Amino acid sequence: MKSIVFEQTGKPAEILKPTDVPMPEPGLNEVRVKVIASPINPSDIMFVQNLYGIRPQLPSGAGFEGVGLIDAVGEGVQMDVGARVGFTSIGTWSEYAIAHQRSLIPVPDNMSDDMAAQLFVNPFTAYAMVQDAGVPEGGWLMVTAAGSAFGKLVIQLCKMRGINTIGTVRRDDQTDELKSLGLTEVINTESENLPARVKQITDGNGVACVLDAVGGHTATEALKCLAKGGTMIIYGLLSLQDPAINAGLLIFRELTVKGFWLTDWMRRVDSQTRQDVAQNVISLLSSGKIQLPVEASYSLDQITEAVEHADRPGRWGKILVKP
Structure with missing residues (x-):
């Protein structure tokens, strides 16, 4: 499968490249997601430059969130294959990604992929x-x-x-x-x-x-x-x-x-608070009361153009990576 990988930290446009890697297999409490779309957030760019709270373990994938379809499940997972979910992980700029079941948010049918890709961060x-x-x-x-x-x-x-x-x-x-x-x-x-x-x-x-x-x-x-x-x-x-x-x-x-x-906030608050925030966020986005505009989408092969566009001043919407 194809995934965006970097072997050293630095400017994203200079070091990110699409790479063929083995298909990952989900472990205990994990799922494999067939990625539909993933946004480029400032935290993603900081991570690639080794300026974020989480340090990359090189070689590393890039991208922290996305939307996709559950493709395979590991032991202990109760969710159905084929379900559409928003999720967080390291390495979401990829055709497939592994995510812990705790990070999954089922996406309502009336929410677009473009919006669901930005559901979390x-x-x-x-x-x-x-x-x-x-x-x-x-x-x-x-x-x-x-x-x-x-x-x-x-x-x-x-x-x-x-x-x-x-x-x-x-x-x-x-x-x-x-x-x-x-x-x-x-x-x-x-x-x-x-x-x-x-x-x-x-x-x-x-x-x-x-x-x-x-x-x-x-x-x-x-x-x-x-x-x-x-x-x-x-x-x-x-x-x-x-x-x-x-x-x-x-x-x-x-x-x-x-x-x-x-x-840290997600770790600090109790599970009921996390669920309440998730329900409120999903309700606001699904109702159309809150808008998350998208300016452009790029393929994995266009990752250099994608990160350059994301860093361009004057943008009015998010840049998405769509495998």
């Missing part, structure tokens, strides 16, 4: 982080990199909960789309003073929570936007630069800065 992270943020109805939440797939999900979730949102962008051409999704206010960090604009928007109070994936200067400035007792939750580092933390702000405004990693 961004929707679960967005839902869990909005929950953790604890911003009440009518309160203010800020999300950096608002034009990302994750940012768009947060905007839509907050709109449904009556939470006001401020989103940061670097280009004005994203404003109309983000407003249509429910973003309350847009701030262009290239041309506007972020703390001054937030102070103006919130009548001098600041925001209750910032969800940040950028780091660097953007996160440094976003920290200044928090209200007294506010929280910044960091879930990424797109700039590859650490923010500068002002200790005086933390002390005198009683601020909290903490990290969020979905893998």
Whole structure:
């Protein structure tokens, strides 16, 4: 079978290549999935560069989530062959992938493959982080990199909960789309003073929570936007630069800065919470209340073009790999 494999870490466009590998066999509590589609997420790109929380065991497959059909089951698995499932694993950019049965989410018939391929990483992270943020109805939440797939999900979730949102962008051409999704206010960090604009928007109070994936200067400035007792939750580092933390702000405004990693969150919460989040996410996506647009799809043989497109600024939707 064909799979995307890398033998050394580095820039994805330079090291990823389709490779013929033996067909994998499922072990205890595992299934083999015939992959239909898999997204390219920032976490996938970070993993290939050895910059993620999970370190690749070389040679390694790439891709963390996808949708497919159960092709074979190992001992202890009760699910049916042929069932369509969203799943997580390492090596989903492949014709077939092995996944633990705990990672499988049955996909409703009315959900498209393109949406089901994105079922786990961004929707679960967005839902869990909005929950953790604890911003009440009518309160203010800020999300950096608002034009990302994750940012768009947060905007839509907050709109449904009556939470006001401020989103940061670097280009004005994203404003109309983000407003249509429910973003309350847009701030262009290239041309506007972020703390001054937030102070103006919130009548001098600041925001209750910032969800940040950028780091660097953007996160440094976003920290200044928090209200007294506010929280910044960091879930990424797109700039590859650490923010500068002002200790005086933390002390005198009683601020909290903490990290969020979905893998640890899934381990930390109980099974009922995981099931509740899964049911809520599936319900929102199936109903059409939350959108997960796809900009383009590529085959395994086009992996170089796919990762280059995923890294291109100005995208409006996710890039999928379709074996």
